[in-house]
Amino acid sequence: SYITNHFHDEPFERSRIVFRKVTRRDDSRTIRVALAPARTIHTDASQFLIFHRGDEKDEAFLLGVLSSIPLDWYARLFIEVNCNFFIFNSLPIPRPERSNLLWQRVVELSGRLASPDDRYADWATKVGVEFGPLKNDEKQEKIYELDALVAHLYDLSETQLIHIFETFHDGWDFQPRI
Numbered sequence: 301s302y303i304t305n306h307f308h309d310e311p312f313e314r315s316r317i318v319f320r321k322v323t324r325r326d327d328s329r330t331i332r333v334a335l336a337p338a339r340t341i342h343t344d345a346s347q348f349l350i351f352h353r354g355d356e357k358d359e360a361f362l363l364g365v366l367s368s369i370p371l372d373w374y375a376r377l378f379i380e381v382n383c384n385f386f387i388f389n390s391l392p393i394p395r396p397e398r399s400n401l402l403w404q405r406v407v408e409l410s411g412r413l414a415s416p417d418d419r420y421a422d423w424a425t426k427v428g429v430e431f432g433p434l435k436n437d438e439k440q441e442k443i444y445e446l447d448a449l450v451a452h453l454y455d456l457s458e459t460q461l462i463h464i465f466e467t468f469h470d471g472w473d474f475q476p477r478i
């Protein structure tokens with residue numbers, strides 16, 4: 301498991317993955333996850349992860365998978381109104397080697413998307429990406445590519461991927477993403 305503490309700093313002192321506890325499967329997203337900046341305090345409505353092994357690149361990989369449509373679609377099968385650790389810890393996370401080009405690109409995309417300003421400078425440096433705002437079209441392209449990479453990591457067929465996008469959310473325009 302990715303979750304426990306290997307970092308020497310207290311969780312409050314570093315950026316960390318947080319996810320929203322209160323959610324619904326019929327919202328636009330069910331797993332609402334983000335990288336919280338260092339030195340931010342959270343209520344129990346946002347759960348945060350503490351890693352006992354790995355590094356910021358592993359954190360960026362996990363953040364990318366958790367942010368994807370394929371993972372969110374799967375989570376909707378089990379979530380009604382809350383995402384607690386009982387459900388969260390059972391989400392299937394692909395585990396390719398760090399030498400895998402898909403793993404590396406997920407880290408790069410996720411790391412860049414998660415670092416919109418200088419509050420994330422230290423984390424972004426450790427991941428090996430730039431930080432700062434992205435133009436909207438550039439951001440959207442990175443999000444679309446991230447979904448595609450995660451679909452490959454789950455070894456989804458074209459038919460399976462089309463099903464995921466068609467059934468993900470009633471009334472949403474998935475054509476640009478697919």
